[in-house]
Amino acid sequence: MTGHVTTPAAALADRLPDWVTLLRAPNPGPMTLEGTNTWVLRAEPGAPALIIDPGPDDAGHLARIAAHTPVGGVLITHGHGDHTEGVDTLAGLLGGAPVRAVDAAYCRDAEPITAATRLAGHGLDITPVAVPGHTADSVAYLVRRGDEQVILTGDTILGRGTTVVAYPDGNLGAYLESLELLGAYQGITALPGHGPALADCAVAAGFYLAHRRARLDQVRAALAAGISTAPEVVAHIYADVDPSLWPAATWSVRAQLAYLAQRREFDPGAGGLDLP
Template sequence: MTGHLTVPAAALADALPEWVTLLRAPNPGPMTLDGTNTWVLRATPGAPAVVVDPGPADEGHLDRIVAHGPIGAVLITHGHPDHTEGAAPLAGRLDGVPVRAADPAHTIGGDPLTDGYPLDVAGLGIRLVPTPGHTGDSVCFLARHGDEQVVLTGDTILGRGTTVVAHPDGHLGDYLASLELLTTYRGIPALPGHGPALADCGAAAEFYLAHRRARLDQVRAAVAAGARTAAEVVAAVYADVDRSLWWAAEWSVRAQLEHLGVEQP
């Protein structure tokens, strides 16, 4: 049986690159782990920084972000509130610095992100990596400074445990394809939306893929044994998960059943 994964999917990063700063929001919880990670990237002292995921609209957290100015751009990995609620107030404090997201609803002062959109800022090379699945608008960012690279993974890969496929917006087929893509980023650190940084994005993605495929086998077995609803599958497959999180597990199960072509009541 595949148990509930609570440990990191790859080795932890020994240290962050000197041009990367982690600001963790004070919103810990079962779905946010230690809190939402806001990442600040800056090529050289005094150069404009890039902020990835401003997090919740917490005044103290926004104060900490602003203190790391100057800031040239704000990027969003996906539209869940724990990553985006702080975007509008932060943009106001930064006198209109653009906020870029794949979803126009979370884009402020510019065009939504599209594949190939130029994101380089003051010595930082940043490339959009579309990774739908956790949500329909989920993206990652490959950031480069000199010879160093990092992948900012949002909630597509977490620093600890696994993420949910937020059905119906999230789609398991898309998520599996996104993980396949991320397996190609071997040896590049992953900077997740929650939890600690991981040493190898590709290794974490491979682990996630194996875990997801094993879960799919469990769902097939539960359906074959007579489970008919998402709730019944959760009870059979996610029995090792705290019941307070079964509602989130049901998101993933609905995505799994859809992926398997199982009709749901």
């Protein structure tokens, strides 16, 4: 549970609903896995589609998205560039389709998403679910069509491996609470921002929670052993991880240290820990 996780956190979905289409951006990498997932949801043929996360500003990828017209709107799961760089280009290709996100910086011709936001239309019922932690603006979308449901999880739950808590914008306490919230979505297919679809959002959330708690115990043990800086904690507990991923792991470790400090489990100043 505490080793580097590269496999899916739940069984893979054996199929996607016939109203869900995956378009994967050509931006594979250590952080993006096979590439950023753009999801196209269309309740029935001819109905306006809903686009989740345009992805990078890649002409070919955005043209493939725009080919799925008519499009009723675009939703953003969080503001990282691999999900949002294509917003303006896509909005232009679509003739100004509204774009909505928690952060107003990514909205186009629409209001930001809040706790009171309710989205419906074109045969789809969409409930935004605030899931801060990976980033402060992370949001999932529970989408219903008839008696079928899916939940778009962005980078809060990935199709394989685990995600980073992107400190200081990300917050571990908030992330743990978000995972507990997602644990209520039993039996609902998770459509992640990267990697394959998972059969059960709740199972994946439970795995992530156990993994994060185990990592926290590793950090506690490292502190007790006299480890004095975040990079040293990373080298100690992420020794099985490719060093090219250590900068991202450092974000999560800083988030873990901030979490423990907030809980008064240690004094970061006493050991010279390099928390900002």
